Amino acid sequence: MGKTTTRGLTRRHLLQAGLAAGAGAALWPMGRARAQAADRKFLIVITATGGASILDFGLVTPASLCPNAAVLNAYPDAQVQQLEGSPFRFMDQQLRDLGPLPYRGPANHSDFVRRHAQDMLIVTHTGTSVNHQVAQKRSLTGNDAWGGRTLQEAVATAFGEGLPLPNVNMGSAGYIEPGIDPTVPGWARHEPVVDARFWPLGLDGVQGLQEGVPGKDLVALARRVRDERLDPDSEFTRTFERSAALQRWLRQRGTQQPALEAAGLLDRLNIIPDQPGVPISRFGIGQAPEAAQLRDTFPLYFSDPLEGQAALAFLLLKNRVSNVVTLGPNLSPLVGGQQIVDSPPLAFDFSHTSHRGTQALMWSRLLSVMDRLIGLLKATEYGGGESLWDRTLIYVATEFGRTRNRAANAGDFGSGHHLNNGSLIVSPMVRGNTVLGGVDPTTLMTYGFDPQTGAPDPGRQMAEADLFAGILQAVGVDTGPAGLPDLRAMRRA
Secondary structure: OHHHOOOOOOHHHHHHHHHHHOOOHHHOOOOOOOOOHHHOOEEEEEEOOOOOOHHHOEEOOEHHHOOOHHHEOOEOHHHOEOOOOOOOEEOOEEEOOEOOEOOOEEEOOHHHHHHHHHHEEEEEEEOOOOOHHHHHHHHHHOOOOOOOOOHHHHHHHHHOOOOOOOEEEOOOHHHHOOOOOOOOOHHHOOEEOOOOOOHHHHHOOOOOOOOOOOOHHHHHHHHHHHHHHHOOOOHHHHHHOOOHHHHHHHHHHHHHHHHHHHOOHHHHHOOOOOEOOEOHHHHOOOOOOOHHHHHHHOOOOOOOHHHHHHHHHHHHHHOOOOOEEEEOOOOOOOEEOOEEOOOOOOHHHHHHOOHHHHHHHHHHHHHHHHHHHHHHHHOOEEEOOEEHHHHEEEEEEOOOEEOOEOOOOOOOOOOOEEOEEEEEEEOOOEOOOEEEOEEOOOOOOEEEEOOOOOOEEOOOOOOHHHHHHHHHHHHOOOOHHHOOOOOHHHEOO
């Protein structure tokens, strides 16, 4: 299997990792099936961890348009591409290094734009924090625009009821923090996933255990004895029997855990193949029907966490396990030989050392994974003549932008954090092939737009709450109860 080999892993490794990653999975309520399948909408949040600059993808400024090009982050005209009839400006580059790191390779942005321009929307905005963790969370809550609930919680609440795990979050740091709105149903809160490859192994308390252990019938009997005789007579239960937390835990353990096991999610979400050294079939573990296709689509799924997350995200949505998934790189590097396989140290934040190379590489990484994921969603029937993609919105969340200044005519340079930026959204439900807002060519600062018409407004700055409201409204969430502004300009007519 080349780079995707799992050689050296034992069933002990698999189960230890899987059970650790999925230990909390069975503890989240299933909810009631109020949301009908015909109304289901899906949200994918992809985290551009570290601070992705919209000026390095989508809103690239050619030097000829910038009076101060020598000292600002404007690019040579010959490098900048723009499709006819499209507002997006982007580049393909052949990187020679990332500052002191010996990376050489392509950074391709054009393929994504050529395939998906009609579903692409860039929205300019200005944030309120340059602290990574604070800004990460605000990119998901709109700076507590709706009582502190996250975008993921809002979409899961509106469209995820009745699904086993509506809101699965594979992010990190501030991107994986839950919201603070106490009115969000417990079943809509996020299920954290540490390792997408092994997490499905934790969705069954018995399946996959080594030979000779008790079977499911005996385990079910032991659980009944525990639930009906041992726990009720324990001093702990007698002391805390009126505790709402304990009652919730007992319901989850007694009802939701068996329901997850009965759904067969371990087999339906696993793409690790049966192979020498990892004979999963010997231990009663199957593979998702799409496993071979996903291994072909994401061939580095086992060595590149981002590809592994994308594969799991597709299965969660296709199998109606979830309607909201979050994925993205963390701040740790993954280096193979002399090549940077996943990302440089600190992901986008390595821009402190090498701005242009880091932005080019990291945008290329995210766009490549998004492109393949969108392809799978487009090829998957939802029903009623629609594909799964027709009902999905991808939001590329990031903390902040980057400073624009550079030493005179420097080809590469370090950048700091900056509040001013913009975000990429990709979906058939948004106003595609559009940039809302613009860039001041003299400063390279972005400016806002009219929320209703979308007309550029150099005197306006859009807030985190505007982006938050526009995303929810595009998906179809009723934001009236929150009193959020109407961002009609973001929705497809």
